Amino acid sequence: GENVEQHPSTLSVQEGDSAVIKCTYSDSASNYFPWYKQELGKGPQLIIDIRSNVGEKKDQRIAVTLNKTAKHFSLHITETQPEDSAVYFCAARSSYKLIFGSGTRLLVRP
Amino acid sequence: DSGVTQTPKHLITATGQRVTLRCSPRSGDLSVYWYQQSLDQGLQFLIHYYNGEERAKGNILERFSAQQFPDLHSELNLSSLELGDSALYFCASGGLTNTGELFFGEGSRLTVL
Numbered sequence: 001g002e003n004v005e006q007h008p009s010t011l012s013v014q015e016g017d018s019a020v021i022k023c024t025y026s027d028s029a030s031n032y033f034p035w036y037k038q039e040l041g042k043g044p045q046l047i048i049d050i051r052s053n054v055g056e057k058k059d060q061r062i063a064v065t066l067n068k069t070a071k072h073f074s075l076h077i078t079e080t081q082p083e084d085s086a087v088y089f090c091a092a093r094s095s096y097k098l099i100f101g102s103g104t105r106l107l108v109r110p
Numbered sequence: 111d112s113g114v115t116q117t118p119k120h121l122i123t124a125t126g127q128r129v130t131l132r133c134s135p136r137s138g139d140l141s142v143y144w145y146q147q148s149l150d151q152g153l154q155f156l157i158h159y160y161n162g163e164e165r166a167k168g169n170i171l172e173r174f175s176a177q178q179f180p181d182l183h184s185e186l187n188l189s190s191l192e193l194g195d196s197a198l199y200f201c202a203s204g205g206l207t208n209t210g211e212l213f214f215g216e217g218s219r220l221t222v223l
Contacts, residue, residue: 043114043202049210089152096158096205
């Protein structure tokens with residue numbers, strides 16, 4: 001079945017450094033790849049997304065890249081801040097559902 | 111505030127019991143998705159409804175069932191509960207609009223003792 005793998009499971013960076021999270025997907029028909037941020041006690045919230053006709057998208061300190069041939073996509077956060085600490089999920093749309101990765105717990109050390 | 115409302119926020123029950131979780135989607139959204147998040151786990155897709163009809167099914171146990179009513183709210187029924195069913199259950203709406211974005215509720219935390 002459809003599957004999304006996400007790495008690393010935990011990531012600790014110093015404030016101001018960059019953080020990179022990587023995902024691979026299995027369904028070659030997937031065409032939409034969102035990233036969600038989940039803060040403690042809350043539901044996931046969309047932070048950025050990319051469609052299969054685009055290779056890269058940027059929104060201030062956040063960027064996402066997509067390599068359709070290799071079926072992987074990445075989230076890049078630059079100039080990390082303590083408030084970026086959260087769990088991040090990648091996802092891929094497959095048919096009528098979003099399949100999520102297992103999540104990355106990001107800790108930004110002040 | 112995502113606009114998706116889930117009740118109850120917390121629920122504690124015993125093994126063997128049955129519970130119902132409720133979700134009201136964002137105004138205008140016809141789709142409802144249910145996800146299960148166990149401790150330190152990812153979001154496992156359970157089921158998707160669109161305008162009252164089941165559209166997609168994930169690894170949903172036979173003890174679990176869901177439905178979407180004419181007013182578009184949805185209920186997830188969990189029966190013969192086991193300790194391993196303890197989890198956060200999220201409802202989300204949206205997804206079939208041009209953006210594809212899902213809007214998640216705050217979740218219902220189920221504890222089975």
